Amino acid sequence: MSLLVCRTLRQASGLRPTAKIQPRSVRAASTAAGPAFDWTDPLASKSILTEDELAIAETAERYSQEQLLPRVLQAYRDEHYDPKILEEMGDLGLLGATIEGYGCAGVSTVAGALITRAVERVDSGYRSGMSVQSSLVMGGIYEHGSQEQKEKHLPLMARGKSIGAFGLTEPNHGSDPGSMETVAKPHPTKTGYFSLSGSKTWITNSPIADVLLVWAKLQSTGKIRGFLVERSVCPPGTLETPAIKNKNGLRASITGMIHLDGCPVPEANMFPEVEGLRGPFSCLNSARYGISLGVMGALEDAIARAREYALERKQFKGNPLAKYQLIQKKLADAATDAAYGTLAAIQVGRLKDQGLATPEMISMIKRRNCDVALSNARVLQEIFGGNAVSDEYMIGRHVANLFVTQTYEGQSDIHSLILGRAITGVQAFA
Numbered sequence: 001m002s003l004l005v006c007r008t009l010r011q012a013s014g015l016r017p018t019a020k021i022q023p024r025s026v027r028a029a030s031t032a033a034g035p036a037f038d039w040t041d042p043l044a045s046k047s048i049l050t051e052d053e054l055a056i057a058e059t060a061e062r063y064s065q066e067q068l069l070p071r072v073l074q075a076y077r078d079e080h081y082d083p084k085i086l087e088e089m090g091d092l093g094l095l096g097a098t099i100e101g102y103g104c105a106g107v108s109t110v111a112g113a114l115i116t117r118a119v120e121r122v123d124s125g126y127r128s129g130m131s132v133q134s135s136l137v138m139g140g141i142y143e144h145g146s147q148e149q150k151e152k153h154l155p156l157m158a159r160g161k162s163i164g165a166f167g168l169t170e171p172n173h174g175s176d177p178g179s180m181e182t183v184a185k186p187h188p189t190k191t192g193y194f195s196l197s198g199s200k201t202w203i204t205n206s207p208i209a210d211v212l213l214v215w216a217k218l219q220s221t222g223k224i225r226g227f228l229v230e231r232s233v234c235p236p237g238t239l240e241t242p243a244i245k246n247k248n249g250l251r252a253s254i255t256g257m258i259h260l261d262g263c264p265v266p267e268a269n270m271f272p273e274v275e276g277l278r279g280p281f282s283c284l285n286s287a288r289y290g291i292s293l294g295v296m297g298a299l300e301d302a303i304a305r306a307r308e309y310a311l312e313r314k315q316f317k318g319n320p321l322a323k324y325q326l327i328q329k330k331l332a333d334a335a336t337d338a339a340y341g342t343l344a345a346i347q348v349g350r351l352k353d354q355g356l357a358t359p360e361m362i363s364m365i366k367r368r369n370c371d372v373a374l375s376n377a378r379v380l381q382e383i384f385g386g387n388a389v390s391d392e393y394m395i396g397r398h399v400a401n402l403f404v405t406q407t408y409e410g411q412s413d414i415h416s417l418i419l420g421r422a423i424t425g426v427q428a429f430a
Contacts, residue, residue, distance in 0.1 A: 039307075040300070042339040045346060053111045056097075060118035063092055068122045072252055076123070076397055079245060081254040083163060083208050085126065086133060090160030095130065096138035098286075102154035104138075110349035113293035121297035124401035125253030131294070132204045133157060135287035137164030137213050143282060144226060144274040153211055153228070165209035165241075167200035167229075167258045168280050174202075175414050177215070177224075178277060182260065184227060184270075185219035192267050196227060196260045202408070206241040206256035214258065215280050226271040226279050229263060238263035249400040285362050288409050289352065292365040293345040295373040295405050299338045302398045306380040307331055309393070327383055334376035341369040360422040367415035374402040 038044070046054065067088060075081065089095050093105040098112040112134070120127035138157050141149055156162035173179045182198025196216055206212065212229040231239060240259040247255060271279065310322035310331070321327050344365050351357040377399045381388045388395055406412050417428045 056111045057114040060115040064118045075252040079251045086160035103158040109352045116290040116294035117297035120294035121301045125250040129253045136166035140283040144271040162210045165206040167214040182216040184216040193264045196263045200258040207243040223275045228269040249404040288366040292369045299373040302377045306383045337372040363415040363418045370406040
């Protein structure tokens, strides 16, 4: 991405170039002989980012802190997602940011993940809505769609004017998408159309989506193919997308189902070439990569909030909690895992742009970073004592959200089996 585009992103947001937002951060005093230790960036990951990437991260951080943070608490309480958030992100060039052309910014893989980290520092649900739009749907169309499909959908989606959903997971087949039951067959009355029938569940954005990327098995071949289902042209009763309510996590995003009952889809809306699980898995790998750095944002926010609380909360003869060894160990463990996870994600992002990243690398960082983000956030929650129950302290929301990130787009144990197979050469899946 050129510096001109970076400046354009900042100008579009009405923001002046400033230091990257670091919530309530205070740097440790430097020694007489060396530089200061920055607890918000313990291993100086910013030093290996390009000027463009730093500028993009700054824009995403300022937008997230100034526009998303003030509304997240009420949104989480109400289980409400405002679709205009995607338009706001589109105005800043944050959607489909790694895509070249079609109104997208064309930034590096690392820069795209820095956007997810900034958004997830506020809430994993906001990042989930953005990731589905950018990585799963826009990324899928860009990688596998026809030229006509790209030109029709990507510019609108880049601006947040058209919302996407990604339909792979089914009620009876979560970690086993190869056994999907959704089927596509020639439409009985409409020439040049397929008829899609089946159900998908736990689909982010589905109740508000304009375009649904649905994966279904061709009845004639048994091969999995991707279809772009456009809500506006679906006859009544053939497409329903009810919301799933009363969630314990990701309440600031909207989740639903996809029910297809003889839904007519033009043959031109099927991805022209990709077959089998390679199609959805390539989309998932891009999203998993973004998650791997995104969850570091959630963990970093948990660290900052726990640190502030420990410094302000007085217990036992008027001492701040931060004075005690158990508290300091919790913070040290969390900061270490966040720093290591960030560097690992940046490394894999660099390899991805060079065409050298493997799916197993992405499985490793997705699994590890989600695991440590959740485990550390749970431990940091203990610093708040009973106050952690109050949502105003924010920490409980991160814990609930991070459980979901550990589960979706490849549950942690499933990624361990992917890695085990790569290490041993032996297939452990049933």
